[in-house]
Amino acid sequence: MRPILMKGHERPLTFLKYNREGDLLFSCAKDHTPTVWFADDGERLGTYRGHNGAVWCCDVSRDSTRLVTGSADQSVKLWDVQTGTQLYTFNFNSPARSVDFSVGDKLVVITTDPFMGNPSTIQVKRIARDPADQTSDSVLTIKGPQGRINRAVWGPLNKTIISAGEDSIIRIWDTETGNLLKESDKETGHQKTISSLHMSADKSHFLTGSADKSAKLWDARSLTLLKTYQMDRPVNAVAISPLVDHVVIGGGQEAVNVTMTDRRAGKFEAKFYHKILQDEIGGVKGHFGPINALAFNPDGRSFSSGGEDGYVRLHHFDPDYFSIRM
């Protein structure tokens, strides 16, 4: 089916997130204004105004009432999804890179970039049921890894936090003590910056994408490397299909080189791989810049991609997609 082209951002997309029911799609971009869309027809529903810098990441609570966004303006904001009002602002002394609600939505894990001599951190904040009671105290602060931490997410049962970033190592942290539990192997793991990390719906395994032109699938408890998907381009975004055994991987030539060669050289397709066999299934073209964000609708029947070109493309799968046999 023809994709729905969603114009609304003026700068490159950074992140995409569906709510649990899959009727809303939240998009973040470098243009300061996270936006919410109807996930079915791509109609723009509203924006969240208030950030003063690129918005890197967002997450929506299970009941679709709260949205949390992390921005380069050194703040993380909590929003009311329906009204678009700011409920609370967490201020930091460096840009916030990633945010993720815990199971139960009572906690949120935030990563901040290394900036002006401050090292990168992973911080856990408690989200109060009533916004009036909200405080900015950190429940837990983890420091340690060198370089930017591009993504940190909750492991099963909120017992662990899984982080990945510029040093190309995936780490599992204990959420009670803040201790490092496991580290990915340097030999078999990624060789360059890990740009993205996507957790499966049941939090049993997760997929990482890296500038080393590969995506890897890991067990979320043991950090065992399960699969490697070899690409021919740096990977910026990954997503696991909740419905079929597919993963989608996107990326492309670095943005600074895009104008220097033929458009086809950029490899701005979203590539589908068979999750188990690791074979390429096909690609979805369309963007004219690298793909920065990918997300599957929780029903697995559509997916959306966000590009450096500032567009979100919403694709509903054709019926024959579900009958692909490898």
Added chain:
Amino acid sequence: MAAATALSMPEIENKAMNLGIDLSTIDLDKIVLPPGDDFGIKSDDEDILHEEEAPEFETGYGNVIVVDNLPVVSPEKFAKLEGVIRKIYSQTGVIKEGGLWMPVNPDTNMTLGYCFIEFNTAQEAKEAKEKTDGYKLDKSHIFVVDMFDDIERYMNVPDEWTPAEIKPYEAGDHLQHWLTDEKARDQFVIRAGTVTEIFWNDARQLRPDPVYQRQYWTDSFVQWSPLGTYLATVHRQGAAVWGGKSTFNRIHRFPHNQVKHIDFSPGERFLVTYSSQEPSNPRDTHRVVLNIFDLRTGKLMRDFKGSVDDFTTGGSGGLSGISWPIFKWGGGKEDKYFARIGKNAIYVYETETFILVDKKSYKVDNVVDFSWSPTDSILALFVPELGGGNQPARVSLVQMPGKVELRQKNLFSVSDCKMYWQSNGEYLAVKVDRYTKTKKSTYTGFELFRIKERDIPIEVLELDNKNDKIIAFAWEPKGHRFAVIHGDGPRPDVSFYSMKTGGITARVSKLTTLKAKQANALYWSPAGRFIVLAGLKGFNGQLEFYNVDDLETMATGEHFMCTDIEWDPTGRYVATAVTSVHEMENGFHIWSFNGKLLYRIPKDHFFQFQWRPRPPSLLSPEKEEEISRNLRKYSKKYEAEDQDVSLALSEQDRKKRRALQEEWETWTARWKQHHEEERELRLQLRDGEPSDDEGSQEQYEAKEVEAEEVLDVHEEIVD
């Protein structure tokens, strides 16, 4: 560790126990043996160390020369002699202050007949030695000039001769082993990043099969010898050739500092190495050094040194920069001659003696280009127009030895000529660019020489539209056809011509023209008949596989951004590669001769792809013909093999898939179990919110319900 008195591990453990030592607390790497004592344990590195030659030390006297055979003079004449010497040597370089020292016999106050001169640089000293050794001051005083370092070295030569140790004969490696491959596969070498790898092209399995790989094998590039026997690597200290049965062993080293280019003679008898040294002072000459080695013995046969101007393509223009190879090899596979061009002359050398044929160069005024026939000792040379058109340009064929002019053709208003030999030396095509009457533009024609026919007839060929620009020209290997890409537009035409049409007196004629092709390069199969029309660079890698026998396109393809194309030596496969001219898409693809993409290998920082050449077939032409007649008989066997392999492959594939699937299922089963076990805990985290479907697996059924409802009943009478 190759211990002389090797202890087994249990013995060691026992011993340690007796001595009360806990072995696990000892870091073996930290144990250092007293110097000079190896306790009977030989180091593995020793051999390697000894294998390398003793390093050369700088004595610091490299810039000092010794001039002998000077007149012996009294103190009165000392200053005069010193002045003369200073005058002679300040021409070749700068003598250091106080760098001229003429020792004096303290008893007689007479000089001793020699002096030392210290120059600023070693290079100047070398040049001074070369220029003044043998200089005649007068009849009885002929200079003998030596480097100071050499004297020292010769002093150390022992007076008594000791016979050289005769090494026992060691059987050499089987250098042609790769030709005995059971599956008759071909090899290729690739260079990506710092690694050089050699593979079999296993087209049946649709993948390359590794043979050998090595990191930092070469400093700049690798090159197969023309018959595929050796692989040459290039290093700072010189070139090396490698070969052998299964691994690649070093066969020979050819010392040549800062070597830049290498070239094999076509029969693999000789190796030419080249280096050039840019002067630090721009006024100095740019010097080049060429060495010719015997490939089998590693012996230096002859070296050529000189300024770069001596080696640039002659002509009056005095072009800067050399065109490699400087020496072109002639006389077919026997490597009988090699030649280079100079100003107003061609220097032809014999490999028998390594001196000029007839002891002198072959004078041709204003010659600018020459080439050898690939099979015979025939030189083709080109002399441009002179005297503003009064003296026509000329292409002539000269037989070696004897320098007999076999054929000559004068050409008028020529701007440039290019020569193309057919691989069997049967035909020579000369592409002639001529000025139009206004002299503002040029047009192109061809002069076709039939070398093997009596009197070497020449035919003139002009394209249908003679104003077309010629983009590429290529002879069919061992054949009688050639292909030309011509045209000015963005989509040029490709034409095929044959030299063998029209009954007894053969004539050249056009076979066909393909209109508007995205092609700018031609790659004939080494077996002839098939050709790849390639659109490199601006055409982004368009490929067309064309059958010239049937004049039809077999397949078209694309290797996006492709930079290099090479047929394998048998003409069965084509490799297309994107080398690291640009950063993206690096890697290579392998195609069948008829344009089916077999497999592709992406490699970052991909520098080089080269098929290993094969020596010519040992079969007689009759035998070859017989085989091609009975091809069906032979092919049956191979087809059956092919089928077996493909069956085995699909079976393998099935097995692998099943294994992967099963492995995955054990994982998912484990996850499901965890998920169930943690259900309660998750519920608590969610404050008892009941729905535990993780948002996704909500199964619902869409039902289409048809319902009918009667809205109204109305009767109407129709007549």
